[in-house]
Amino acid sequence: MIDDEDLEQRVQRLLSQAMHAYRGNGRAGSLLEEASVRLAEPLRLAVAGPPGTGKSTLVNALIGDDVAPAVPAGGAVTFASYQDGPEPRAWWYADGRNVHEVAMVRTTPGLRLSTSSGDDDRADGVRRAVVEWPSRALRRTRIVDTLGRLAEGGGGAAAQRVFREADAVLYLTTHLDESDLNFLWAGRGLRGPSVFPVHTIVVLARSDATSGGRADAMITARQVARRRRRDPRVGALCQDVVATSPLIGQAARTLREEEFRALSNLAAWPRGDLDPYLLSADRFTSADARLGVPAEQRDHLLRRLGLGGVRLAVTLVRTGCSGRGELSERLQEYSGLKELQTSVAEFFTARRATLKARSTLTVLDQLLRTEPPPGRGEHLAEIELLMAEVHPFRELRLLSALRAGRVDLPQETAAEARRLLGGAGTSVGERLGLPPEASPDDIWSEAYAAAERWRRQRPGATAAERRAAEVVLRSCDMILAWMTESAHLQ
Known part of the structure; x- marks a missing residue:
């Protein structure tokens, strides 16, 4: 069983081998160096979508403060990244190499960065701002607000740039039409690690305006989200579809x-x-x-x-609701923000190592195929071998299918499947439903019993149910293999 630390070490080894293979290639070396730095960072979560869907508003709702959008006084910005820090600070990337700290002031809305008019042009057309802001929500996740033309729906280079910038994406839309599906498709590669669409959640934004903004607007929007989750075309491109009102969510988190x-x-x-x-x-x-x-x-x-x-x-x-705190909680529930936060925690935050490995392996795979160095076949084989062992990708896809109802298991069986797949936590104890003080013998017995239950095929099971059982059984077998290896090391 590959734990998070082992996975990161193996991916870092592949990066080091690639750097050696590409020595003398400046462009490739730069890409690999950036990938190595990103591997050790918190999860990068981008918020993208067409104009007017409430991207910056959702960023504020997730952070719990009115900080977005962060824009320069003298020009536009493509990506504004928010990360945790001891005090508010901001940096501006004037080109591909130079970065300098800039002053910022709080405005309505967001932050204004005091860059000079000549600082905002980069050769690749990408303008970046980094804001450090004290926030518990940013300790494990760096949130990236996408602005300007990159925020628009549709596929193509702009969409691919968003997916390259992030380890995971919240894609906001109001209707989820063909242009939105094209955008999502741009984030799903045709081969290599990028074919696993485990890094995107669709947010049906402005859901409070559904049905003309009636009192039951959010109920209607949630019904729409459930239907879209079950759509095979949508399910093939994202992990979840959640109805949310960024406006009410932000107001709830920052209610005065x-x-x-x-x-x-x-x-x-x-x-x-x-x-x-x-x-x-x-x-x-x-x-x-x-x-x-x-x-x-x-x-x-x-x-x-x-x-x-x-x-x-x-x-x-x-x-x-007799107090500000109680009203804030109720508004957050109504807005769909809490459901979205739960989905982000289950599919993204708890799987940080898996998603960051996916980002790195995608860079490696694409580089090896477009600029093959000597011994390319050996490097690709190592990537494919590691990918075969990164079972969490399949766990994430099955968790998504179970949540959406695309795979229909009996209620108790589905609950056990979600737990064994890591839906309630990815530690061995959490997967098996055991307390932290459980002994190795208890862990072994429970894992073995679970494996035997899932090894037995339910009579009349459909092909989808059989495939699901194979994934869950693989999770159980990996726990048993990890227990065996741990016992041998003692």
Whole structure:
């Protein structure tokens, strides 16, 4: 069983061998050096999608602060990367080699970087800003906001550039049409490690506006997301489809006390007096409205939550949310943000080593095929051998299929499958459902029993169910092999 540390070491060895094979090749050496640095970094999670889908808003919701977008005063930026740090700082990449720290100021919205007008052109057309911001959400994940033309849907070079920049991608869209599927296809290679589409989650954004922004908008959006998950074309290109309102999610994560008080004042009005003003934005922000909340503050609430979000927040306060923290939690649940965070944790954060190995092996595979060095066959064979052992790729795909319902197992069997595949945690104990203090004998007995259960084919099982059982059995066998190896080393 390959653990995270072993996987990283083996990939790093392949990188070192490739650097030796490509010595004297400046371009290849630069690509491999960058891949080596990235391998040791936190997971890079890019937020991409067409304009107007709420990419920067979702970045703020995930971080829990109003920091995006981060843009230079004198030009545009292609990628704005946010990482954890002891204090707010920012750097600007003026070209492919030089980087310098720049001042930044907080604005509405986001951050403004004080670069000079001549600093923002790079030979490859890519402009990068890096923002260091104290945040617990950024300790294990570096979030990349994609801006400008790279944010647009569709396939081609722009989409490929986004997927090269990140280890995992949240792709935002409102409808998931053909142009969106083309974008997702651009991230799925035709051969090598990149054929495993384990690094993308589709976010149906602005879901609070579904069905005209009615009270049941998010319920409808979640039903749409479930249908799209089951679509084989969609399932072949991503791990999950989640309905989310970035706007309400951001407002929930950053809800202020004065905003809660304003919403409480609105909720105190009789429903018959307030509801007519909640029918349209113009009515709600009208200077003539006498609602106990100034028009300027109502306009602020509208920009923060949207009209549907204001309606929801008022209803939640009326029905028992008595404090800012409780209202924040309920709004996060409604917005779909918590479901998205759970999906990101299960498919991306917990599989950091697997996804970063995939990114590195993809770079190696493409380089070896496009600029073959002497002994290319030997290097490709080593990659293919390692890929054959990186069973977590198949685990991730099966977890996605089980979640979407594309593979239908009995309820108890599906629950055990998800646990053994690492859906509740990737440690041996978590996979087997054992406490941390379980003895080696207990671990061995449970792993052996699980393997025997999955070795027996259920009568009448479909081909998809049999393939699923083979993947789960492989997970059990790898635990047993790891236990055997550990016993021999003692």
